[in-house]
Amino acid sequence: MSDSGFIGEVAAVGVAGQALIDADSDVEAVAQWLAEYGESPQTQRAYRREAERLLLWLDAEGRRLGEVDRQCLARFEAFLADPVPRAQWVGPTKPRHDPAWRPMRGPLSPASRRQSLVILQGMFSWLVEAGWVAHNPFRLMRDKSRRLNNQAPRVERYLEQPLWEWFWRWLHRPLPSDSSRACFERARQRIIFAFAYLLAPRISEMAGAQMGDFHRREGRWWWQVVGKGGKLAHVPVPDDFLVYLAQWRKTLGLAPLPEHEESTPLLRALDGKRAIGDNQLYRLIRKSFKDAARALEEQEGETAYVAALQSATPHWLRHTAITHQAQAGVSLRYLAESARHSRLETTSRYLHTEAQQWHDEQQRHRLSQAPSLDGL
Incomplete structure (x- = not known):
């Protein structure tokens, strides 16, 4: 070329x-x-x-x-x-x-x-x-x-709940070293995945996030974001995110929670000051997934889960976040608001509850002499 x-x-x-x-x-x-x-x-x-x-x-x-x-x-x-x-x-x-x-x-x-x-x-x-x-x-x-119908099929590129729970525990494994760099990188890794999972941002929104984008209004914390199509949105911030935000800010030598209009990057390079770009953030997330895949493989974990981690991209995190919110019972209306989808049809792709209910109902149709899987 x-x-x-x-x-x-x-x-x-x-x-x-x-x-x-x-x-x-x-x-x-x-x-x-x-x-x-x-x-x-x-x-x-x-x-x-x-x-x-x-x-x-x-x-x-x-x-x-x-x-x-x-x-x-x-x-x-x-x-x-x-x-x-x-x-x-x-x-x-x-x-x-x-x-x-x-x-x-x-x-x-x-x-x-x-x-x-x-x-x-x-x-x-x-x-x-x-x-x-x-x-x-x-x-x-x-x-x-x-x-070519713009109504895409149900979203399948996400981490199932058991895999996500294993992955989150893996992010909290003991550090191989207590060096300042190792501590910084682990804290950054946790805030990246806490942000991605709890607020479902797109990768450009993560890389561009400022500390001051997280603000308190009438006693509640919100995330202000300019998303796809230049649309401004305010998304409720879960308390769990504030815990990891405080830990990250402590690593940076800052007060636990952001000040009003604090115009500094949320995610930072190793110097603790410079922002990181989309590409660097993409590589950090992909590396985490691949490292986790190797760890799970060494533990002789489920092959399908190892393959999922090997294939996972940053956008899988957004899919995972929205899917798990739906499974937790967040209503479609608020799910669409948090995901910042312009159409409810887009959000409905993340609803797997009907399929689960259908599967449960299908178990009513039985063979009279069928052995159990446990007995095989």
């Missing part, structure tokens, strides 16, 4: 039809679509990744966006499942300007392929409205309702 950047990677192409946007190439048209998400940096980065993959693949195919048809989409989806030649498309994480950079880390899972197509479907809808392409090829897909 060239290191000339996204714009330089794909050749300029002509406009299909009467464009309503000021663009001279597919790349410029897509850049204008991405600019619509400027107030949601995380969303913008995710959408940029999917659009970039498509544009680079089309460039290799010698096609333009306006030439994408149903058969082309089928080939692209097959490519996402098996990106060949691998040397051209697959590689480890590198800076975008590095010659060794590749657009993919490996084949995409069915869920990731589906998400990619959902994003690109929206991109094509915008490009049709902008007059850049004449049609949206996704509308020709017969199985569109199965794969």
Whole structure:
């Protein structure tokens, strides 16, 4: 891959039809679509990744966006499942300007392929409205309702309650060393996971959190956050979080609870002062999950739980937090408020109670002579 950047990677192409946007190439048209998400940096980065993959693949195919048809989409989806030649498309994480950079880390899972197509479907809808392409090829897909419906299936990427409880105990294991650095890193690790589990933030919201975002109003503590789409929200802070916040602040040499408008970072680098960015926070969380997976494997823990920890990403924490709140009986209305979902349908994906009740009811249907599992 060239290191000339996204714009330089794909050749300029002509406009299909009467464009309503000021663009001279597919790349410029897509850049204008991405600019619509400027107030949601995380969303913008995710959408940029999917659009970039498509544009680079089309460039290799010698096609333009306006030439994408149903058969082309089928080939692209097959490519996402098996990106060949691998040397051209697959590689480890590198800076975008590095010659060794590749657009993919490996084949995409069915869920990731589906998400990619959902994003690109929206991109094509915008490009049709902008007059850049004449049609949206996704509308020709017969199985569109199965794969491209924005109503995603029930959330499954979360840590089940027993696994989370084991993981939380693991975070409180004895320190291998009583050095100041080891104590700092353990305290930071605990506040990261307490924050993620108790308040269900997105990773950008965690990295950007300030001490003063936690404030008391009429005797109760709230977390003020500007989330996805630039929406301001105030989320109730559980008392358990205040315990770990106080412990973290003690590690930093601060008073137990934040002062009014205390404009310093919540999560900090090893110097105890500088903030940490999204990428560093992502790596810290992933490392914790992988370390925990190795520890559980050494304890000969359940194989499925070891695999879950090995696969877990920071966003699993948000899923875990919302799912466990639902299982604890938090009502759908308040669950949606805490998760800051714009639609209740999104929150309902985290409700597993019906499935559990269905499973319990199904146990009424029995075989008269069936032995018990305990006896096998």
